Amino acid sequence: MEMLEMKNVTKTFGGLTAVEKVNFMVKKGSISGLIGPNGAGKTTIFNLITGIYKVTEGEIIFKGIPIQNLEPHRIASMGITRTFQNIRLFKKLSVYDNILTACHHNAGYNLIESVLRLGRFKKEEKDLRQDTENLMEIMGLAKWRDHAAHSLPYGLQRRLEIARALAVKPELLLLDEPAAGMNPDETLQLMNLIREIRDKFKCTIFIIEHHMDLVMGICENIMVLNFGRKLTEGPPEKVQRDPQVIQAYLGEGAKLGA
Numbered sequence: 001m002e003m004l005e006m007k008n009v010t011k012t013f014g015g016l017t018a019v020e021k022v023n024f025m026v027k028k029g030s031i032s033g034l035i036g037p038n039g040a041g042k043t044t045i046f047n048l049i050t051g052i053y054k055v056t057e058g059e060i061i062f063k064g065i066p067i068q069n070l071e072p073h074r075i076a077s078m079g080i081t082r083t084f085q086n087i088r089l090f091k092k093l094s095v096y097d098n099i100l101t102a103c104h105h106n107a108g109y110n111l112i113e114s115v116l117r118l119g120r121f122k123k124e125e126k127d128l129r130q131d132t133e134n135l136m137e138i139m140g141l142a143k144w145r146d147h148a149a150h151s152l153p154y155g156l157q158r159r160l161e162i163a164r165a166l167a168v169k170p171e172l173l174l175l176d177e178p179a180a181g182m183n184p185d186e187t188l189q190l191m192n193l194i195r196e197i198r199d200k201f202k203c204t205i206f207i208i209e210h211h212m213d214l215v216m217g218i219c220e221n222i223m224v225l226n227f228g229r230k231l232t233e234g235p236p237e238k239v240q241r242d243p244q245v246i247q248a249y250l251g252e253g254a255k256l257g258a
């Protein structure tokens with residue numbers, strides 16, 4: 001079953017066509033990848049899926065429902081969350097509070113219940129705190145719980161950003177360059193973590209990434225974009241041997257890793 005389908009999606013900015021007639025499907029439960037040279041249109045695709053940009057033409061279908069041009073908060077409430085290329089955290093808040101504030105999006109109690117600290121408020125607060133503990137544990141952040149977000153090494157800040165995205169229990173998680181700035185060791189750990197997240201949270205993951213080892217190592221299906229158009233798609237073994245991809249991505253004579 002498809003979790004997400006892009007049908008003939010085009011996005012123009014004035015005279016510039018950033019994304020042109022792109023068709024792609026993300027299977028439920030898969031880890032799928034989106035690669036391409038700088039400026040190929042990858043982040044624009046994430047912005048179209050999450051409603052930050054309006055689609056010029058075409059359709060984006062999530063779980064059978066057209067979502068193109070819905071407001072970002074509607075799309076988020078349907079179960080799509082993302083991380084950003086530039087990490088977005090509450091820099092001065094602790095790791096724990098960063099995750100807890102994200103968990104609060106799931107709170108079902110109303111203002112009166114919270115002010116009067118009624119039963120439902122107490123029960124839900126307890127659950128949210130437990131969710132926060134679980135997320136810290138899974139994401140390897142427990143020993144940093146009281147550290148301010150800005151004081152963490154870069155790789156851990158990225159993990160914290162993913163933890164915040166997971167806090168809202170997404171069905172589709174979009175990761176925009178999650179390994180940016182990580183060393184090979186951190187990238188390898190992240191690869192394993194992404195697999196674990198998919199299995200534990202039973203979500204579907206769609207990743208933009210420049211680290212070829214990560215993309216080729218964990219994605220089941222990869223779409224390659226070049227100048228806004230889909231160059232090809234398929235499993236890693238097919239994509240990394242495709243001469244068009246090698247030429248577009250790295251130039252003649254190069255080799256894609258993994």
Ligand SMILES: Nc1ncnc2c1ncn2[C@@H]1O[C@H](COP(=O)(O)OP(=O)(O)OP(=O)(O)O)[C@@H](O)[C@H]1O
Pocket residue numbers: 013016018036037038039040041042043044045
């Ligand atoms: N809001 C915007 N207004 C005008 N042009 C834009 C806008 N957003 C993106 N573009 C243009 O669309 C094209 C695709 O950009 P996009 O950021 O999607 O590429 P990308 O593949 O994510 O690149 P990178 O790997 O460098 O992040 C670029 O030419 C970019 O300048």
